[in-house]
Amino acid sequence: MRFVYFLISLTCTVSLIWALNHQWQIGNMKSPRLGYFLSPQQGFWQNAESAAADYNLNVKSPQLKGKVDVFIDQKLIPHVYAENDFDSYFVQGFIHARFRLWQMEFQTHVAAGRLSEIIGKEGLNTDRFFRRLGMVYGAEQAMQATDMDSSSKMAIDAYAAGVNAYINNLKPEEIPFEYKLLDYQPEKWTSLKTYLFMMFMAFDLSGRDVGTDLQMTNAKNYFGWDNFRQLYPLVQDSLDPIIPTGTAFSKPALRPQTPSDLAVRYLSSNDSSVATASLNEKFKPKLPDANNGSNNWAVSGSKTQSKSPILCNDPHLGLNLPSLWFEMQLSTPNYNTYGASFPGAPAIVIGFNDSIAWGVTNAGRDVMDIYNVRFKDELKKEYLMNGNWIMADQRQEVIQVKDGANLSEIVPITKFGPVLYDKEFNSPDARGLTLSVKWTATTGNAGIKAFLLLNRAKNYEDYVEAVSHWTCPGQNFVFASKGGDIAIRQQGSFIAKWKHQGDFIMPGTDSFYQWQGFIPMQENPAMMNPLRGFVSSANQKPVDSTYPYYLGSAGHFPLYRGIIINQRLSAMNNITPQDMMKLQTSNYNVFAEMARPALVKYIDKNTLTPNEKKFIAELENWNLQNNPQEKGATVFQCIWDSLESVIWSDEMAASKLTLPWPDSYSLLERMLKGKGDFMADDIQTKGKVETIQDAVMAACRKAIKHLETLETGNKITWSAFKDTYIQHLLKIPALSRLHLAIGGGENIINATKSNHGPGWRMVVHLTPETEAYCVYAGGQSGNPGSVYYDTFVNNWVEGTYNKALFLKRDAAAASDQIKWKMTFSN
């Protein structure tokens, strides 16, 4: 009997431990191992950092060449003073890992198509998509190309060594919170991961065509060429380009040959190469956000109070915790730079040094094209090109799956890029075609050198040399120097395209449809010290129609932020950094300024109920500011959105394929020209042809019904309606910052949308002693258990900035703002 009791007791104990040590499937999430997670000596409690945490540290590593002091200020911003360049990147890697290790590894796992290793089979589609897109292939190409350049290789290898120095000394209980939650361990960092991270940024900023090219093809076939052109126009009437209209361009060095069968084979709506197989596969890739973009500008001393230039930059990307950005200073006897860095990569990406400041916005150019490739057979070893069968390279991708079997597949790589979609991996929009992706990011992109050189640049010539190394994603590099110069340059590897090349799926059997060459770098749009006293960019089309190369469909280029920035900068004089902060956080809605009269014109007030009249009055009396408390902004947005829906939804719904939603300017510019009736007819009502006026009235009624619900639910103020949040990378609400009372929105300089916006804001005044202000939507620590997890969020919401502490070594050592010190030596 005693033995039986013992066995029962033992079994219960073992079962209990097993249950508490098991990850249970709950919905599509897995629980942590509860016993481990709750264990105060091992689990998450260890990440509950003391509010008075001590960040002092002494590190010894034989890899270091000298001694490094890191002074950490009260905002947890590290100021690194190294004796040589290698050590500076080593320590940057160490510090990124110290504060952001989980994020660095997670982001690069996603980029590498290794999500399934962490979350199991739910990650498989994303992993296959990224592998087939060539993310790992591209990172390897980039690494090979960069290895030729000793200084870039040194920086990236030193950075990796620093990350590993941190990981190697990490005790099991010290690993970041998210590892414990998801139950896995940090692995060794490699230089390849830095390239994977850069590939991820390239995808985020130039990867939308992987979906939009398919959708545009659908739209062209569905609407027919003439209607298609109306809906998705190439020309934007109100465009104010980066390089002012009227600037003369030199003759192009390259004239791409247009294929002779273009009209029948490519532009026609009865594209016979388009298969329409219906597929069960429901995978739709999550495309990069259409709003990924930025503002930057620089004003010359002729327009500032101090007579010194001011440079500003605010990149607009997904708003996440931990933030994409990490603020720091790096300095050695060779350089001294401060700004925003990417955890995962060496160097400062947006910032300033002792002589210059620089910033970036996305160029938005089309550098990714889709080809319809024809293989000889299912083996996909040979494909047709100009009538001959050509061997494709075969690349094996093995995806490891947590709690599951490995998935191994061969990805053929053709002259038209790696094969993304085929019978084994499909998406409804690919409709059974074998489609490959040609993308400049996978062609040996060694861009990190541009940032390493910018960090050291002393003048305009250095800046031009630095950015010349940048290939993908295309960026507008803005520049200002203490010498008084300002400049802007659209930089990247841009394909010299014939008109409409790459707007749609292209035939992948004919070399005429291949990329024929790249635009010579000196022909990229650029401008220095213009008479008007400023340069700016906001992702708009860089040039007017006299530029000798085709820029791609206009949908790549948002229009309105550029207009208002240039208007404001033209009108401003005696500018101070405070004026620039006000401009950067401006909530003025220039789109509404143009659209409101066009709407109101069609509103017949006699047919409105008193309540409807109240809302229309709200719209008419609105001050055009998308401030948090405004109701008019919500009324305008709801009516405009309803109008687009009333006009487009009926046609869209009749198509079974995914069609791109037309850009707002497409409708507005037609309305302003009195051509608003186009497609205003509701095709579901027979025997009646609706006009734009009918559509506006229908939109108003529909919107006002919604607005009434919003009003009852106290959700009618702009910030409550927009409901901005900063989301943890794992989408866990408790780790996110929700319901932020911030204004702004699409088409507004303060481009803060629901989960997207100017995550980093910077204003640099290039006075003899640099005066810089920064703020970002996050905090320096990636640990949700740290007080520094979201330190800057409230400032960022309010639109206030922190003055950057940019000191020489001795001054930093003596500064009362320095709270901790890390020392590194060999």
Added chain:
Amino acid sequence: MKLLTSIILTAYLGYVVGVYTNFPWWFFVFSSALIALAIRQSAFTTFFAGFTGMFLLWVLLAFFKDVSNEHLLSQKVAPMLSLGHSSVILILVTGLVGGLVSGMGALTGYHLRRIARAIVSINLE
């Protein structure tokens, strides 16, 4: 006195075992069982001592972490485990998990002790 001793010993050894973070988190189950083997008490008291020792240890350790952290992390973790926004409940659940495993370990130790005694008494006859 025996009860108090075994509670304190359970907590103390549980803490010492826990310092070695390369071991699995549940390794204290052996120390709790060992104490039950060594100190003779009734089945209920043994379980109670094992439970209370680890419960108190984990509650105290979590409590000190939570206070110095100003409840930042517990306020985020509690809703993730569907425990509302209560740091106190999260700390008590933490203690409960440690206590249950330890108590069951102790009970197993108790039954092992009974077998051992039976074997010893048979040998003596």
